[in-house]
Amino acid sequence: xxxxxxxxxxxxxxxxxxxxxxxxxxxxxxxxxxxxxxxxxxxxxxxxxxxxxxxxxxxxxxxxxxxxxxxxxxxxxxxxxxxxxxxxxxxxxxxxxxxxxxxxxxxxxxxxxxxxxxxxxxxxxxxxxxxxxxxxxxxxxxxxxxxxxxxxxxxxxxxxxxxxxxxxxxxxxxxxxxxxxxxxxxxxxxxxxxxxxxxxxxxxxxxxxxxxxxxxxxxxxxxxxxxxxxxxxxxxxxxxxxxxxxxxxxxxxxxxxxxxxxxxxxxxxxxxxxxxxxxxxxxxxxxxxxxxxxxxxxxxxxxxxxxxxxxxxxxxxxxxxxxxxxxxxxxxxxxxxxxxxxxxxxxxxxxxxxxxxxxxxxxxxxxxxxxxxxxxxxxxxxxxxxxxxxxxxxxxxxxxxxxxxxx
Ligand SMILES: C[S@@+](CC[C@H](N)C(=O)[O-])C[C@H]1O[C@@H](n2cnc3c(N)ncnc32)[C@H](O)[C@@H]1O
Numbered sequence: 384x385x386x387x388x389x390x391x392x393x394x395x396x397x398x399x400x401x402x403x404x405x406x407x408x409x410x411x412x413x414x415x416x417x418x419x420x421x422x423x424x425x426x427x428x429x430x431x432x433x434x435x436x437x438x439x440x441x442x443x444x445x446x447x448x449x450x451x452x453x454x455x456x457x458x459x460x461x462x463x464x465x466x467x468x469x470x471x472x473x474x475x476x477x478x479x480x481x482x483x484x485x486x487x488x489x490x491x492x493x494x495x496x497x498x499x500x501x502x503x504x505x506x507x508x509x510x511x512x513x514x515x516x517x518x519x520x521x522x523x524x525x526x527x528x529x530x531x532x533x534x535x536x537x538x539x540x541x542x543x544x545x546x547x548x549x550x551x552x553x554x555x556x557x558x559x560x561x562x563x564x565x566x567x568x569x570x571x572x573x574x575x576x577x578x579x580x581x582x583x584x585x586x587x588x589x590x591x592x593x594x595x596x597x598x599x600x601x602x603x604x605x606x607x608x609x610x611x612x613x614x615x616x617x618x619x620x621x622x623x624x625x626x627x628x629x630x631x632x633x634x635x636x637x638x639x640x641x642x643x644x645x646x647x648x649x650x651x652x653x654x655x656x657x658x659x660x661x662x663x664x665x666x667x668x669x670x671x672x673x674x675x676x677x678x679x680x681x682x683x684x685x686x687x688x689x690x691x692x693x694x695x696x697x698x699x700x701x702x703x704x705x706x707x708x709x710x711x712x713x714x715x716x717x718x719x720x721x722x723x724x725x726x727x728x729x730x731x732x733x734x735x736x737x738x739x740x741x742x743x744x745x746x747x748x749x750x751x752x753x754x755x756x757x758x759x760x761x762x763x764x765x766x767x768x769x770x771x772x773x774x775x776x777x778x779x780x781x782x783x784x785x786x787x788x789x790x
Contacts, residue, residue, distance in 0.1 A: 483545060485585040487514025488775040492762050493579055493714050494518055496782040502526040503576035506706070508560035508699060509533060511585040513542030519579070520549040530566065530575075531555050534609040534690075538587060559609070560699035563706055574708040582696065583718045584608070584686065586774060596686065598661030598678045604654065606682075606689045616685050620660060621653050635693070635721065636684030643667045644681055657682075683719065693721060700729050704753055707785035712757065714782045723761070723779050730756050730783045754783040 493515060499505065499522040507516040510531035520529050529552060533539050536557045546553055556566065560580065567573070589596050594605035595616060606616035619631065628645035632638040647667040654660050664678040687693060703713050717723040732738055733754040737746040762780035769776050 483512040483514065483541065484587040484590055485512045485514060486772045486774070487511075487518075488581065488772065488778045489716055489762065489764055489768070489780050490515060490518055492780055493581075493716070494522065496714050496757060496762075496780070497577040497579065497712050499523055499577060500527070504572060504574075505529045506563065506566075506575050506578045506703070507531045508563070508578060508580045508703065509582065510542050510555065511535075511538045511581070512587055513545045515579055515581055516542065516553070517546055517549070519577070520546065520552055524549065524552050527552060529553050530570070532558055532560055532562075532566070534559050535588065535592075537592060537610075538585060541587060557609075559695060561695045561702070563699060563702040567706055574711065575706050576708055576711045578703045578707065578711070578713045580696075580699065580703070580713075580715045582692075582716060582722050595657035596682070598657055598676055598682055601656045601658050604657055604660060606686045608690050613691075614689060616660075616689050617655075619685055619688060620648060625649050631688045632681055632684045634684070635687035636680035637721075638680040638684060640667065640669065687721070693725060696722060696725050697729070700726065704729070704733055704783075704785065709785055709787040712782055712784045714780060716778050716780050718777045718779075723781070726781050730754060730781060734783065753785060755786050757782040757784050 497505070497519070499519050501523055503523045504527065505519050505523060507513075507519060507529060510516045510533045513531065516529055516531045520527075523529065529549075531539075531542060531546070531553060533542070533555075534557070539555050539557050543555060546555070554570075558566065563578075567575070584596055588594065588608070592610075593602050594607065594610060595602040596606055604616040604620055607613060619628070623631070625642070625645045628648060629641045632641035632644055638644060644664050644667050647663050648654065648660070651663050654663065661676065661678040661682070664681045665676070669677065700713075700715070707713060715726045717726055732750075734752060734756050735750065736752045737748055738750045739746050739748045758781050762782075764772075764775040764778055
């Protein structure tokens with residue numbers, strides 16, 4: 384049934400209403416656009432838990448040309464979703480539930496700082512397998528709503544089963560968090576009570592995506608969160624010149640041996656799998672003092688480049704801040720200093736009334752303070768959490784609140 388939104392702001396926002404079940408043949412496609420004849424209400428229908436809207440959408444005619452325009456990439460066989468009807472309601476009650484692979488990080492702290500309340504509107508920008516989403520839902524039902532976003536449709540499928548029981552309070556949306564403003568406009572929601580980002584990649588992606596995130600796997604070099612969009616790790620590894628590769632390894636991996644590694648990569652092309660890339664890097668890089676695999680920085684750098692992670696974070700964060708209600712909070716968990724620096728600097732900038740250079744005597748910037756920083760010191764996991772979940776070791780949480788009177 385309906386799977387994707389096409390809109391004036393760009394194709395690529397696939398919308399998976401949470402009450403849809405998975406694993407059935409795709410029965411149709413609906414486009415939602417700001418242009419006639421697919422105007423506003425159809426988008427609302429896509430996002431609404433109401434069956435009435437979904438029924439209305441069935442009658443929308445989708446021109447062949449429009450489908451071609453958005454390309455096969457938006458709907459793949461793997462994304463089969465069925466609208467519940469009377470004849471298939473049984474399938475709705477039987478989502479395939481398995482234990483999540485990913486253990487959510489700093490959950491207690493995130494919930495405490497977000498002040499989640501019943502009836503609130505929340506956005507989980509990186510829902511993954513739905514760990515944080517589930518806890519927010521628990522606290523905002525029966526009247527609240529969570530928009531759970533992720534670029535990775537496989538992750539959202541896992542979340543669909545887990546969050547099934549909250550389906551009337553949830554919209555699972557396969558899109559980048561750089562689309563928050565568009566999403567809220569489409570949903571006709573002016574602002575949110577809380578927004579959370581849990582950056583980076585999940586254990587599910589590392590262990591089971593088959594996309595070459597882990598250096599121990601014989602998997603193709605893909606590394607895209609959204610496996611339908613953009614260049615792959617293989618494009619970078621096998622086609623970029625030494626200088627460009629060096630720049631990526633240095634900037635996004637903070638790799639001191641960037642040029643050596645880049646040269647080795649270029650000499651050993653073509654490189655097909657994650658494990659081969661890791662092997663090549665290991666022959667050139669020094670063993671890390673922290674006992675990390677020598678390819679850790681290289682893999683981080685390539686993944687950041689593939690997914691344009693730092694630029695997306697800046698865009699997403701700016702949009703999130705604008706999307707908050709007065710008193711609403713944004714919480715960001717980052718896993719390395721490049722991400723954390725963006726969060727810290729953005730919070731600092733937005734908590735100032737003036738951002739003019741200190742040499743200027745009279746303010747000319749016109750900047751307005753939007754935030755108050757809540758976590759004066761970064762929050763890190765307890766030693767217990769680090770033992771229970773070693774992946775949490777590098778996590779840092781920062782929280783800020785939208786101020787009430789923006790002058
Ligand atoms: C650390 S995991 C989140 C785990 C989740 N909080 C949980 O408890 O299951 C990060 C997620 O962010 C997603 N992601 C990365 N970049 C994104 C982007 N620009 N927009 C939306 N999701 C993104 C990844 O696909 C991944 O699923």
